[in-house]
Amino acid sequence: MHLINRHPDRPTRLLLVILPFALLLCAYFFGSAQRLADNPNDKLLPSAVQMTDAVKRMAFSEDKRSGGYVLWQDTASSLRRLAIGLGVSAVVGLCLGIAAGTLPLFGAPLSPLLVVLSMVPPLAILPILFIVFGLGELSKVMLIVIGITPILARDLEQRAREIPVELLIKAQTLGASTWALILRVVLPQLLPRLLISLRLVLGSAWLFLIAAEAIASEDGLGYRIFLVRRYLAMDVILPYVVWITLLAWLMDWGLKQLTRRAFPWYEGARS
Amino acid sequence: MRKPLLSALLAAGIALLVSLPSNAAAKTDFNVCWTIYAGWMPWEYAQAQGIVDKWAKKYGIHIKVTQLNDYVESINQYTAGQFDGCTMTNMDALTIPAAGGVDSTALLVSDFSNGNDGIVIKGNGKTVADLKGMNVNLVELSVSHYLLARALDSVDLQEKDLKVINTSDADISAAFNTDAVQAVTTWNPMLADIKAKPGVTEVFDSSKIPGEIIDMMVVNTQTLKDNPALGKALTGAWFEVVALMGSQSAAGEAALEHMAKASGTDLAGFKAQLATTQLFRTPQQMLDFVNSPELPKTMDKVSGFSFEHGLLGQAAKDSSAIGMRFAHEVTRGDKGNLKLRFDPGYVQMAVDGKL
Numbered sequence: 001m002h003l004i005n006r007h008p009d010r011p012t013r014l015l016l017v018i019l020p021f022a023l024l025l026c027a028y029f030f031g032s033a034q035r036l037a038d039n040p041n042d043k044l045l046p047s048a049v050q051m052t053d054a055v056k057r058m059a060f061s062e063d064k065r066s067g068g069y070v071l072w073q074d075t076a077s078s079l080r081r082l083a084i085g086l087g088v089s090a091v092v093g094l095c096l097g098i099a100a101g102t103l104p105l106f107g108a109p110l111s112p113l114l115v116v117l118s119m120v121p122p123l124a125i126l127p128i129l130f131i132v133f134g135l136g137e138l139s140k141v142m143l144i145v146i147g148i149t150p151i152l153a154r155d156l157e158q159r160a161r162e163i164p165v166e167l168l169i170k171a172q173t174l175g176a177s178t179w180a181l182i183l184r185v186v187l188p189q190l191l192p193r194l195l196i197s198l199r200l201v202l203g204s205a206w207l208f209l210i211a212a213e214a215i216a217s218e219d220g221l222g223y224r225i226f227l228v229r230r231y232l233a234m235d236v237i238l239p240y241v242v243w244i245t246l247l248a249w250l251m252d253w254g255l256k257q258l259t260r261r262a263f264p265w266y267e268g269a270r271s
Numbered sequence: 272m273r274k275p276l277l278s279a280l281l282a283a284g285i286a287l288l289v290s291l292p293s294n295a296a297a298k299t300d301f302n303v304c305w306t307i308y309a310g311w312m313p314w315e316y317a318q319a320q321g322i323v324d325k326w327a328k329k330y331g332i333h334i335k336v337t338q339l340n341d342y343v344e345s346i347n348q349y350t351a352g353q354f355d356g357c358t359m360t361n362m363d364a365l366t367i368p369a370a371g372g373v374d375s376t377a378l379l380v381s382d383f384s385n386g387n388d389g390i391v392i393k394g395n396g397k398t399v400a401d402l403k404g405m406n407v408n409l410v411e412l413s414v415s416h417y418l419l420a421r422a423l424d425s426v427d428l429q430e431k432d433l434k435v436i437n438t439s440d441a442d443i444s445a446a447f448n449t450d451a452v453q454a455v456t457t458w459n460p461m462l463a464d465i466k467a468k469p470g471v472t473e474v475f476d477s478s479k480i481p482g483e484i485i486d487m488m489v490v491n492t493q494t495l496k497d498n499p500a501l502g503k504a505l506t507g508a509w510f511e512v513v514a515l516m517g518s519q520s521a522a523g524e525a526a527l528e529h530m531a532k533a534s535g536t537d538l539a540g541f542k543a544q545l546a547t548t549q550l551f552r553t554p555q556q557m558l559d560f561v562n563s564p565e566l567p568k569t570m571d572k573v574s575g576f577s578f579e580h581g582l583l584g585q586a587a588k589d590s591s592a593i594g595m596r597f598a599h600e601v602t603r604g605d606k607g608n609l610k611l612r613f614d615p616g617y618v619q620m621a622v623d624g625k626l
Contacts, residue, residue, distance in 0.1 A: 041372020041584070041610075044351045057585060127445035134451040135408070135438070216408065216438040216446060227437055230412045231366045231582045232347050 046235035054235040058224075070224070071243070078221040079247070081137065082209050085144030086198060089205075092145070093152030094194055100153065101160025102168075102186050103178070111157065118150035123211055130216075140212035147208040148201040152194070159193045160186055192263035199255045206248055300333045301501050303356035303488070304349065306342045309459060309544035310382040310486045311358045312530035313512040314338075319529070326508040330500035342440075349373075349489070355501065356490040360414050362573050364489050366582040369593050369610035374492040376612045378502055379509050380561050384484040386547030388418050388458045389476035391447075391465050397472040399426045402433050402454060408446055409456040411437040414484050417576050419456045421483070422475035459544050460536060478547070482560070483569050486548075492612060506617040507626040510554055517552045554621035561615045562598045570595055570603060570611075 008016055032045035046054075059071035100110035122129070122143055129146070133139035163186060171181050213222030221244055228236045259266065305314040317323045318336040327334040337354070339345040349357035350368045356378070359367070368375045392401055399422050409415040416435070423429060438446050443457050447465050455465060466473050477484050488505060495502050515526050524538075531541030551557035560566065571590075577583050578590035586592070594609035596602050602609065620626050 039372045041370070043371040043584075053585060126442065130442065130445050130449055134449050135436070135446055136451055214439065215442050216436060218434070218436050223437060226439075227411055229347070230343055230410075231584075232350055232371055233584075235585075 043232045043234055046238065050235045051239050054233070055239050058236060058239070071240075074219055074221045074224050075243070075247070077219045078209060078213065081140050081212075081220070082144065082205060085141045085209070086148075086202075086205055088141070089145050089149040089152055089201075090194060090198060093149045093197075094156060094190065096149070096153035097156025098160055098182060098186055098190065101157040102182060107157070114150050114153050114157065118154055122147040122208060126215065135216045140209070140217070143212040144205050144208045148204055151201055151204070152197050155197045155200075156190055156194060159190055163189055192259050192266040195255050195259045195263075199252050202248055202252055202255075206244065210244075298498065299331065300335070301327075301355045301494075301498070302335045302337060302353070303490075303505070304337045304339050304345050304354045305358040305488075306339055306345050307534050308342075308358070308486065309387065309534065309541065310548045310550060312534050312541075313381075313509060313516065314358065314488075315533045316526055316530050317508045317512045319533075320526075322511055323504070323508045326504040326511070329507070330504045332498070332500050332504060334501065334504060343367075349491075352491075355494045356488060356505065358486065358488055361485040361487060361570065362414055362417055362577065364487060365570070365573060365593060365595070365611055366412075366577050368489065369595075370577075370582065370584050370587075372610065374610050374612070375489045376492045376495050376614050377487040377561075378490045378495065378505060378614065378617055379488040380485055380551070380557055380613065381488060381509065382486050382548050382550040383482045383560075384414075384458070384477040384486070384547070385481055385549040386476045386478040387462070387544070388414060388456070388484055389462050389466070389473045390419060390422055390454065390456045391462070391471050391473050392454045393452075393471050395470060395472060397474050399423070399474045400428070401474070403428055404433060405454050406434045406436050406452070407454045407456060408436045408438040408443060408452050410440050410443075411435060412580060412582060413440075415456040415458065416580070417573065418475070418477060418480070418484065420576055421480050421572075425475070425479070459547065460534075460540070463540075463543065476547075481549070482565060483572065485569070495614075502617045503620065503626055506621050510621050510626075513550065513552060516550075554618050558615055558618045558622050561613055561618060564601075566613060567595070567597050567601055567603050570597075574604065 028045065029048070032047050035042045035045050036047055055071075059069060062068065063070050096110060096114065099106040100114065101107065126143075129139055129142060133142045167185060168181060171185050176184065209220075210222030210225070213220035214226040217223040221240055225237050225240050305311045307315075314323075314336055315338065318338075323334050323336050339348070342359075343363075345354075345357055346359050346363055346367045348354055349359075350371045350373050352373075361377070364375055364377065390399070390402070390407075392405070394401075402419075402423070407419060409419060419435070420430060423432070438455070440457065440461060443455055444461050444464050446452050447455050447468070457465065465471065488509070490502065490505070512526070515523050516530075517523065527541060528538050531538045534541060534544075536544070551560060574583070574590045574593065574595070578587060578592070583590070583592050591604035592608070593611065594602060594605040594607065596609050596612045598613060598615045
């Protein structure tokens with residue numbers, strides 16, 4: 001049988017799914033044990049016990065200095081910034097995308113501008129962002145917004161252009177105005193696409209969030225990682241990285257479920 | 272049909288794990304790293320002009336001197352074992368390698384900050400007491416943070432009387448230009464930049480706590496013990512460059528010019544930075560500093576600050592968790608856990624002309 005035609009059965013598939021993760025964990029704990037045998041105070045590859053202790057300290061015991069639970073405070077601050085950033089970007093990106101994709105008069109100035117803006121690396125213009133938006137919450141949210149809005153807008157513009165012309169003409173012969181056409185034809189078509197685009201830019205949004213928190217902040221997941229990096233506390237950093245990965249994965253999964261529930265016709269129409 | 276595939280993968284994985292590298296003891300090739308800072312620019316010159324190579328050759332070894340762009344990362348790399356030596360401050364030597372169980376020796380205590388770190392507040396005629404209730408931007412848990420704590424001590428304020436906002440050193444100059452930022456604590460060259468703005472006051476600087484923020488070349492203790500040649504070559508190269516810098520000759524000026532260029536400033540700017548850096552010009556000066564009874568007292572303050580801020584690790588029960596050893600067999604902290612050593616032996620050789 002050709003390799004291309006060989007499919008794993010259920011138990012084998014499960015095994016194959018787990019295998020790479022298990023190998024990675026094995027490699028990690030093997031290296032960790034080796035380093036800790038050489039030097040019991042080694043901080044680079046902490047053991048599971050050390051990381052569990054750190055998690056207990058960060059998540060389930062009150063911080064001596066601030067009296068709060070550090071991990072949850074950091075998570076709340078970061079998620080709030082991320083939610084505001086993603087929310088604003090989604091709304092602005094959707095409006096720009098629809099305007100540029102359906103109305104030629106708007107598309108002419110907007111399209112090239114969006115292309116250029118989406119190429120500007122936001123991290124390179126950080127000093128300008130600080131001077132314009134200050135160092136507070138606003139600049140952190142704005143970094144996310146500036147980073148992902150042009151990408152969302154460009155994607156949605158493209159999707160709006162892909163709506164069959166026949167559909168738009170039909171709506172007009174039935175008496176739809178431009179406004180009604182956007183609201184009743186274009187917008188419903190683009191909403192599921194917006195959710196999918198959001199899933200794709202989640203990674204970038206996290207990147208910008210952590211960069212913003214690393215530069216000037218007093219709380220947040222990125223702030224904590226860059227702070228404890230100063231004394232190589234990998235026992236804190238690694239659980240934080242796992243936690244961020246889990247949060248990002250949950251958000252991705254949530255958006256996927258939302259797409260499926262809110263727009264069941266979308267996937268059906270494509271298959 | 273499926274089993275061979277699986278077992279092959281498992282075998283490959285195990286082979287990968289077993290082939291992880293192990294350490295060797297005796298060696299002739301060494302790696303040290305440094306980062307850009309006025310007091311460490313002699314390493315750049317020593318590397319570029321072949322002075323390190325010359326001394327290494329004399330003792331039959333090879334030393335590669337690498338410049339890294341990120342200070343904290345350079346110390347982390349040293350702690351992880353990628354480098355045999357690295358430039359760092361006394362506080363970072365205690366809280367990163369020593370607290371991480373890497374027994375480290377301060378081979379060359381090359382200078383102390385004498386105005387190179389400072390606290391600046393916007394507005395004229397401000398004092399340290401004005402910091403009360405303010406937001407202060409600084410690199411948290413760095414020597415800036417220590418300087419702030421010492422400044423607050425001087426007016427009986429505490430850290431909880433103000434709010435510290437962690438700000439990266441690369442962005443602190445830009446941050447100071449925004450209205451939201453009222454006070455910063457930082458070091459040169461950013462400090463010079465910020466101080467030069469109109470309508471600001473420098474309320475405290477490191478010249479008020481002389482000898483407490485120390486810059487050093489730190490070497491792995493075990494490596495140094497096994498290979499004294501490394502210590503001798505680095506010490507010899509260092510004092511050759513420092514002597515040249517202070518020689519007032521044309522060659523000395525050329526060396527300063529070279530270092531100024533490499534640190535991204537001009538000769539005048541570099542000299543201004545050196546003026547606030549108390550560089551030990553002769554082996555005797557360095558030896559006196561390392562032998563002085565003030566050094567253990569300073570390190571007591573530093574370990575107290577580090578413990579209060581959780582920098583000595585979660586296992587630390589008090590500020591004596593990490594043992595430190597000084598000249599004349601003086602020790603501080605846990606004698607069973609000596610991880611930071613100030614060793615005057617190699618400087619003594621330089622004083623005696625035995626290098």
